Amino acid sequence: MTVPAFFVTATGTDIGKTFVTSGLVRRLRAKGIAATALKPVVSGIDLEDAASLAASDPAQLLTAMGRPVTPAEVARISPHRYAAPLSPDMAAAREGRPLDVDGMIEWCREKAAFAAAPLFVEGVGGAMVPLDDSRTVLDWMAALDLPLLLVTGSYLGTLSHTLTALDVLARRGLRVAAIAVSATPGATVPMAETLITLARFAPGIPLTAIPRVERVDEADAAFDALLAALGL
Numbered sequence: 265m266t267v268p269a270f271f272v273t274a275t276g277t278d279i280g281k282t283f284v285t286s287g288l289v290r291r292l293r294a295k296g297i298a299a300t301a302l303k304p305v306v307s308g309i310d311l312e313d314a315a316s317l318a319a320s321d322p323a324q325l326l327t328a329m330g331r332p333v334t335p336a337e338v339a340r341i342s343p344h345r346y347a348a349p350l351s352p353d354m355a356a357a358r359e360g361r362p363l364d365v366d367g368m369i370e371w372c373r374e375k376a377a378f379a380a381a382p383l384f385v386e387g388v389g390g391a392m393v394p395l396d397d398s399r400t401v402l403d404w405m406a407a408l409d410l411p412l413l414l415v416t417g418s419y420l421g422t423l424s425h426t427l428t429a430l431d432v433l434a435r436r437g438l439r440v441a442a443i444a445v446s447a448t449p450g451a452t453v454p455m456a457e458t459l460i461t462l463a464r465f466a467p468g469i470p471l472t473a474i475p476r477v478e479r480v481d482e483a484d485a486a487f488d489a490l491l492a493a494l495g496l
Contacts, residue, residue, distance in 0.1 A: 268496060269376040269383040270441060271405050274415040275425040276390040280446030281415045282321040284474055285386045286328035287487040292496065293330065298381040301325040303342045304368050305388050305395070308349030311335040325386070344368060353394040365395050369407045376410065382496055385410065391429050402436060411441040413494065418455050418473075419448040427465055442470045442493040449476055 274281045285301050292299035303322050310316040312335075317323060322338040331337050338345075344363055346355035356363050372385055385408070387393075387401045394400050405412065412433065416426040426443070433440055443466065445458060455473050463471055470493035474486050 271410040289328040305344040307346040307355040417448040
């Protein structure tokens with residue numbers, strides 16, 4: 265039996281990838297399914313700084329998996345880390361440590377091949393963020409060829425950003441399994457109208473609205489709906 269694995273990407277940075285990924289993992293684990301998440305490359309993190317570590321994306325994922333937030337645990341799910349909060353190519357240039365893209369891709373393949381429960385591979389930034397001098401997250405996704413979960417926002421302008429991303433992904437032959445519309449704080453556009461328009465232009469792709477809430481359990485119903493859309 266093949267264990268499902270998904271690549272989580274987004275239309276931009278700080279859209280809500282980690283919030284969505286951790287929510288899915290948390291809900292699966294609440295149902296007794298030992299789902300895992302990886303954040304293979306992350307920028308803006310310093311393992312020697314307690315505040316940076318606690319506020320990091322890997323920390324959110326580890327918490328969702330019920331694992332301790334320690335430098336060693338972060339290294340297990342995020343082997344490629346940079347201190348500067350920049351795109352990986354820029355952060356790597358600052359530190360003089362180029363990202364081993366091929367090695368990262370192979371690492372992801374091995375993790376997916378040996379996963380015993382649903383696996384989520386979370387990308388970095390948006391779908392076209394540069395990884396090195398010639399490759400972007402899009403190339404990473406194409407190499408893995410996993411079904412995608414596209415996370416987008418509800419801000420003014422998200423329609424163009426989302427449809428542009430869908431067009432680019434389709435041109436590379438990548439399959440979007442579902443779209444999660446993560447509520448943007450302070451958004452001036454009603455979520456319902458955003459969903460209606462996206463559904464019109466992206467027929468056949470399940471859409472789920474994910475509210476941004478103070479308590480994570482307040483979004484349980486939304487995450488359960490997204491899991492159903494992913495067939496989990």
